[in-house]
Amino acid sequence: MTVTLADIYSAAHAIAGVADHTPLVPSPYMSARIGRDFLLKLETCQPIGAFKLRGAMNAVMAQPEGTTGVTCCSTGNHGRGVAYAAARRGMRAVICMSELVPRAKVDGIRALGAEVRISGRSQDDALAESQRLCAAEGLVEISPFDDPLVIAGQGTIGLELLAARPDISTLLVPLSGGGLAAGVAVAAKAIKPDIEVIGITMARGAAMQASIAAGKPVEVQEVPSLADSLGGGIGLANKLSFPLCRALLDGIVLVSEEEIRDAMQVLFHEDRMVAEGASVVGLAAVLAGTLPPAQGPVATIVTGRNLDMAQFARIMTGQDVQLGDYLLKGKSYGA
Numbered sequence: 533m534t535v536t537l538a539d540i541y542s543a544a545h546a547i548a549g550v551a552d553h554t555p556l557v558p559s560p561y562m563s564a565r566i567g568r569d570f571l572l573k574l575e576t577c578q579p580i581g582a583f584k585l586r587g588a589m590n591a592v593m594a595q596p597e598g599t600t601g602v603t604c605c606s607t608g609n610h611g612r613g614v615a616y617a618a619a620r621r622g623m624r625a626v627i628c629m630s631e632l633v634p635r636a637k638v639d640g641i642r643a644l645g646a647e648v649r650i651s652g653r654s655q656d657d658a659l660a661e662s663q664r665l666c667a668a669e670g671l672v673e674i675s676p677f678d679d680p681l682v683i684a685g686q687g688t689i690g691l692e693l694l695a696a697r698p699d700i701s702t703l704l705v706p707l708s709g710g711g712l713a714a715g716v717a718v719a720a721k722a723i724k725p726d727i728e729v730i731g732i733t734m735a736r737g738a739a740m741q742a743s744i745a746a747g748k749p750v751e752v753q754e755v756p757s758l759a760d761s762l763g764g765g766i767g768l769a770n771k772l773s774f775p776l777c778r779a780l781l782d783g784i785v786l787v788s789e790e791e792i793r794d795a796m797q798v799l800f801h802e803d804r805m806v807a808e809g810a811s812v813v814g815l816a817a818v819l820a821g822t823l824p825p826a827q828g829p830v831a832t833i834v835t836g837r838n839l840d841m842a843q844f845a846r847i848m849t850g851q852d853v854q855l856g857d858y859l860l861k862g863k864s865y866g867a
């Protein structure tokens with residue numbers, strides 16, 4: 533089982549008109565910082581405020597007529613995508629999440645008419661509940677990242693990026709379970725084999741990086757992060773996103789909570805954009821100077837905007853933010 537460029541073209545067809553064609557805009561500030569074009573793919577403009585609608589829509593549309601319903605575990609955005617797609621098909625959706633998922637995300641999912649189950653403190657707990665529902669109630673599980681249809685859906689971002697700007701030489705992709713990075717890398721490298729695709733994730737709980745280093749999927753401790761959408765493991769039985777990321781990514785860069793905060797402030801103050809911590813890790817890595825130098829235009833995917841506005845206000849006004857037992861000290865922009 534794998535995902536090919538043809539699968540990604542099929543996905544583009546399946547999701548057309550619902551989850552496609554987000555804007556690709558330059559960041560004048562970031563471009564000036566690096567001395568060449570720095571482009572932002574604004575998945576914040578999707579109807580659910582995140583790219584995950586692409587994969588969810590592709591997977592839900594592929595279910596046969598008469599399917600009882602769908603279920604998934606989620607850090608928030610995949611659940612929102614599945615809920616949205618299921619509602620469009622008039623299908624039941626049950627979204628399983630842990631207590632770590634921010635309230636704003638849970639409310640957004642309920643508002644789409646899906647049922648919500650909160651269980652445990654980790655993605656693994658949420659996954660166990662989702663699998664129990666499959667057995668007990670005949671629902672079909674849609675993995676947030678380890679599913680060929682989901683990966684192909686996320687890969688449509690790669691098609692759009694290279695159609696708009698064939699000259700892009702580096703893609704900075706926020707990385708968690710790796711569905712996004714795998715799909716984008718399959719598409720981008722099939723179209724432009726010498727393109728560089730780098731996964732970026734937070735240092736606190738970097739499951740894919742630890743797994744690639746270990747040569748097999750490993751568990752990491754899940755802790756609260758500004759990049760809550762990047763939380764959770766890759767699944768010990770991972771079949772697809774792990775081998776694809778291992779084969780296709782040119783590197784993985786880790787960023788700290790402080791670097792994520794700084795990047796959220798830059799995007800807001802310089803480009804006047806509101807985005808989740810998970811979405812700004814590409815900017816964070818560049819601003820922190822941790823990325824290897826490369827030539828040519830750079831693009832990153834601003835993956836979502838579904839954040840807790842009270843926490844966002846604290847970050848923008850330089851106040852402290854408590855992340856579990858970690859205190860992220862406040863810093864005013866430009867200070």
Ligand SMILES: *Cc1c(COP(=O)(O)O)cnc(C)c1O
Nearest residue numbers: 609708709710711712761835836
């Ligand atoms: C899910 C998500 C990611 C990471 O995607 P994976 O396919 O799990 O690697 C990045 N950003 C946001 C906003 C997300 O919701």
